Amino acid sequence: MSEGYQSLSLGVHQLKLGVRSLIIAVLYVVLTITPPLNAISYGPIQVRVSDALLMLASIEYFGLEAVVGVTIGCAIANLASMYGPPDIIVGTIANLIAASAIYFMTKKYKGIVMRIASGIIASIIIAVLIGYIILHIVAGIPGPFILIASVLVGEIIAIVIVGTVVSTAVERRLRHRLQIG
Template sequence: MKFRLGVKGMIIAALYVALTVTPPLNAISYGPIQVRISDALLMLAAIEYFGLEAVLGVTIGCAIANIASMYGPPDIVVGSIANLIASLLIYVISRKFKGILARVLSAIAASLIIAVLIGYTILHIIAGIPGPLMLIASVLVGEIIAVVILGTMLSIVIERRLRLRM
């Protein structure tokens, strides 16, 4: 696997930051109840045109966006690792399996990874908010909206447009 951040990766990182920190989206991007719309960009890793650049873009974008997080450096590190693992999983699954079912299942798996890492590690362990299962469930709902629904639709539309152009 060749990891390199080119123009596509930098654009994805910039979009991720903008969709996370720009009002009014910043109000729903952090905390126990969140729908981080920018996480829809994780599904770009399923598109061959973006691939590993999308993985690096959403990882770097998350690190930059989480500078604005109230949870500080742990959120920068754990959030970025969550995005790295989740988007890499999407990338690997999309290379091995094709079709809408594989895309949706990869999005669900990515959402679960993020929900556990953010809900448990950041919100419960670091922030000390009680009820780890409820925190994981809360983050999972937001991730299903962002990654499974919006991200899957976004990736399908972009992939179709790219096919028409090539």
């Protein structure tokens, strides 16, 4: 195989990975800022449905592209947050850490139990960072443990329940279509 062909093939592969990340980012933004979902995407009582997309990081086909996509998507979606730049920064970091945790936990150990466990860990990461830093420190809402618990409930609904169902269905569909694993 010629060096030029290999270079072109590598470029096309990188383009596909970038497009997957971009599609996930756009989906994340749309699911966060579009009414009526925007009403439950921010604040002390929230179920950010778009966070279900974090579980795409547990699927081999997406993996790191999902981590990049949900991170970029969160940064863009949080431009609409009432908590301003702190939410853009902390929320984006929270999604990066949470999606990375899902990716690394499920990369080596497959199966529904690890997918659920990684979703719980991701939910805790987001709940602590958003509940404590954004809602308690930045917004000045009292009761940090209640805020963390409130965000945790919403994240478990979005990531563990919705995300696990969606990612499992997507993975089955991909296996059937791509004839993998």
